[in-house]
Amino acid sequence: MDSLPETGTARRDSTAAILAAAERVFARGGFDGARMNEIATEAGLPKANLHYYFGTKERLYRAVLEAILTQWLDAAAEWIVPGRHPAEALTGYVQAKLDHARLRPEASRIFAAELLRGAPLVMPFLAGEQRRRVQDMSLVFAHWATQGLMDHLPPAHVFFCIWAMTQTYADFDVQIRAVLAQDALDGQTFADAAATVTALVLKGCGVRAAD
Amino acid sequence: MDSLPETGTARRDSTAAILAAAERVFARGGFDGARMNEIATEAGLPKANLHYYFGTKERLYRAVLEAILTQWLDAAAEWIVPGRHPAEALTGYVQAKLDHARLRPEASRIFAAELLRGAPLVMPFLAGEQRRRVQDMSLVFAHWATQGLMDHLPPAHVFFCIWAMTQTYADFDVQIRAVLAQDALDGQTFADAAATVTALVLKGCGVRAAD
């Protein structure tokens, strides 16, 4: 197929396969529920191979988490800038978060499980980078509010609510599917979700439609 | 202290202690993260005693879940009745959910972890009782909407959002504490949360203030 003599190919391919498999398995059962054997099978490699590349289960888990966190430091935040009208900004932010829930539910679930455990590994991230981001975005909210473009609400709490609403469609989709009696969350359902969340956020924050 | 000759006292006391300890431990690490030994220690009983009363770890877990589910079939739903004005009803519902998050965070976390695992045990509850409740409450929403008391939004999604927003203060409190740089979520924080969630829901649903 491809005859180029590539170096380091094995390492790259194997680690990628392992990380992908690990993300799926960790998403299914959390750290404690995951079995190295299961990850190995899912990756199509012998278990000893995982240990060759990652050493221990915890190091593998950390590697998976790391990749996920850099996604949480996400493109969504770029919507929240003073130059934009809050209607446009918040719509974009919500949509970006919802897209993430739809396209990478495993990542969202692993992050959720980590928080449920008390966030032993991601605490530095939460108290550092994420806290800083929220502070920055809060300034933008304050700016919009003083301009009369939206209500004065505690910005941090608004973000907690947006995160909660959007991630619930990834983390707890089994509940949503059960209540809606659907086999899988389809495009229509996500469209309804987007409309609902956007409405709650925009109207809830008293954002007037962009002129 | 109390000298009444009570029968079955041992059973009642022991099972209660075990269930309470189990709820705490399961909330901390989920089913897979919990250790029977840990639960025993926390309950102040030898491990064999847990097995005497509950047989297996899974049966103990089921017992804990059962107790939690009957709380989910909660008092909150009683707020959502046609006779009430939606402003009052939704405020009460949100407040009840938030109270639950504040007062029984362990229960909320165990439920969340169970959903994350794919809800192997509570699926019948979700697809049965809970689905039915949502259908009932959706009728009330439709009633209010046709009366012009609130906007037409997909009622089920509004509930998903309310659940998500309120439970996030229990399930992911570690994240909220980190971002707010607080040691524990205090009364003021929950007051802010209540104000924010209520504002998002009421204004978001276009509920006019009660006359």
Place this chain on the structure above:
DNA sequence: CAGAATCTTGACCGGACGGTCAGATTCGGT
């Protein structure tokens, strides 16, 4: 092509953990 470096893998190990059990103790009724 030789030798080094990297990678692969089946077989194995040790500890942790859920679960068992038999004997001791306490309880409840009469």
Place this chain on the structure above:
DNA sequence: ACCGAATCTGACCGTCCGGTCAAGATTCTG
């Protein structure tokens, strides 16, 4: 006081699972 039922518990067992290892295969480098 007595007896059967219920309760308690330390010691033990078997399995599962993360992790190791050494020998072989493959790939890289000069």
